[in-house]
Amino acid sequence: MRLLVAEDEKDIAKALVMLLQKNNYCADYVNNGTDALEYILTGNYDGVILDIMMPGMNGIDVLKEIRKKGVDIPVLMLTAKGELDDKVEGLDAGADDYLAKPFAIPELMARVRAMLRRRTDFKPDILAVKDVRLNRSIMEIEFGASEAKLSTREYQVMEELMENFGRIVTVDHFMEHIWG
Numbered sequence: 001m002r003l004l005v006a007e008d009e010k011d012i013a014k015a016l017v018m019l020l021q022k023n024n025y026c027a028d029y030v031n032n033g034t035d036a037l038e039y040i041l042t043g044n045y046d047g048v049i050l051d052i053m054m055p056g057m058n059g060i061d062v063l064k065e066i067r068k069k070g071v072d073i074p075v076l077m078l079t080a081k082g083e084l085d086d087k088v089e090g091l092d093a094g095a096d097d098y099l100a101k102p103f104a105i106p107e108l109m110a111r112v113r114a115m116l117r118r119r120t121d122f123k124p125d126i127l128a129v130k131d132v133r134l135n136r137s138i139m140e141i142e143f144g145a146s147e148a149k150l151s152t153r154e155y156q157v158m159e160e161l162m163e164n165f166g167r168i169v170t171v172d173h174f175m176e177h178i179w180g
Helices: 010-022 035-042 059-068 084-093 105-117 152-164 171-180
Strands: 002-006 027-029 047-050 073-079 097-100 125-131 132-135 140-145 145-149
Touching: 002 010, 002 035, 010 105, 027 035, 035 047, 035 059, 035 125, 047 059, 047 105, 059 073, 073 084, 073 105, 073 125, 097 105, 097 145, 125 152, 132 152, 152 171
Parallel strands: 002 027, 002 047, 047 073, 073 097
Antiparallel strands: 125 132, 132 140, 140 145
16 A cells, blocks of 8 residues: 655654554655645555645645545545644545544554545455465465565565556556556
């Protein structure tokens, strides 16, 4: 699963990306709302963690714009704005969930998992093509009685190939969906 982190505080963004990667997600980050909107509109992400207070375009405006364009990507607002009115505004703008800073890491990860389960194109943990099974939650591949743990890039390549079974997967597709 590939996530976009839109956070203007560099240290928090880097920590979030590392946390997500440690939990087997691929994560990119941007530090302003204008870039966040552009990245989201590429369609290359399974979910977004979005701050409100960012330069260029605030997170609420980004959210309203993507919803206006019909983009139904799951969005978790992660922001210092924790008052009731702020939460209501974020959820009414189209956020799937809202978590105020400071937050507990286990709660954030549980909310990310829940957010991704609610996707309209939900993908189960096990992806199977013929005799090959890819376990998305632990990045393992199984074939018969053999199994192997995959690196992040190996997992991403295998997932793309299995999701596109029977179709040609171009280099451009890999570059766009895996390397961004």
